[in-house]
């Protein structure tokens with residue numbers, strides 16, 4: 111950030127070229143016998159919000175440290191804004207804002223003073239620093255607390271101040287390590303909305319690490335599932351969900367008041383239906399074979415009106431199934447093509463991994 115900047119960060123952001131902002135190729139970090147990050151390949155485009163998800167010890171922080179040039183890769187390479195952090199850490203620091211999970215402030219100084227201090231460290235003139243700090247306090251909803259000592263801030267307020275702190279140098283990329291940790295639900299909602307708005311309004315690329323899956327799902331364009339140093343899947347929620355559908359199958363969940371024999375026949379007759387899965391209490395039926403359903407019924411559920419039956423198809427037959435049910439005279443109260451939420455995706459991927 112240079113002196114002479116315009117007062118608001120949004121106005122200061124110049125149009126940036128599209129393309130990859132973060133490129134990790136074969137990135138590996140070993141600590142003795144422990145491989146913290148194992149051959150990580152990942153590309154993140156400008157303006158994207160990417161969620162790096164994984165349990166404790168997965169290697170998220172180590173990956174971030176390598177991206178910032180704070181620790182050297184054992185092998186492979188990271189490129190951030192076209193820079194190699196291992197060789198150009200200072201240049202990377204100018205372009206990348208990093209919010210660690212425990213950002214340190216001067217507790218006995220006010221929020222405004224802390225921001226001005228960071229701005230001055232980044233070479234911003236005192237006059238501009240004051241304007242910029244005030245604008246960022248406004249943007250992060252902290253204006254009325256500008257004169258309060260940071261020691262008296264709640265965790266949610268600290269994180270918002272942390273965001274203001276990383277934004278003061280007008281970064282192209284912000285990296286947030288567990289930004290929602292320890293914040294109440296309302297605070298989380300506000301913080302995520304703020305991150306989302308920043309990315310949209312200021313063309314910011316955001317990488318956030320988290321193990322709070324359902325929170326991340328709300329704002330991330332794509333997520334990467336990271337476990338034991340390896341990225342086991344990456345994509346948007348829909349594509350991860352589709353990858354989970356075994357063998358490209360589609361699952362349509364159907365609830366009718368009473369599931370009678372003619373319904374089996376009507377649905378079985380639809381081209382593309384391969385299986386009708388009923389809850390364990392009812393007899394299962396696999397088309398074209400004698401064997402019953404597998405004991406586990408992951409897709410069958412109970413609804414307040416009765417059981418949900420899952421129809422497995424090789425294409426999306428939701429509309430045809432609805433028509434067949436209604437045509438058979440059954441009372442349809444529920445139908446939906448099953449899509450997995452991030453929690454389902456995460457657990458199913460991990461289950462699979464443990465099984466293999």
Ligand SMILES: Nc1ncnc2c1ncn2[C@@H]1O[C@H](COP(=O)(O)OP(=O)(O)OP(=O)(O)O)[C@@H](O)[C@H]1O
Pocket residue numbers: 141144145146164165166167168169170171172173
């Ligand atoms: N400086 C270090 N020396 C030795 N081992 C380390 C070091 N830093 C991390 N590790 C190990 O590397 C692995 C990955 O740790 P890392 O902190 O990157 O994971 P994480 O996904 O960020 O976890 P958390 O969510 O708990 O912060 C762990 O097994 C950890 O014990």
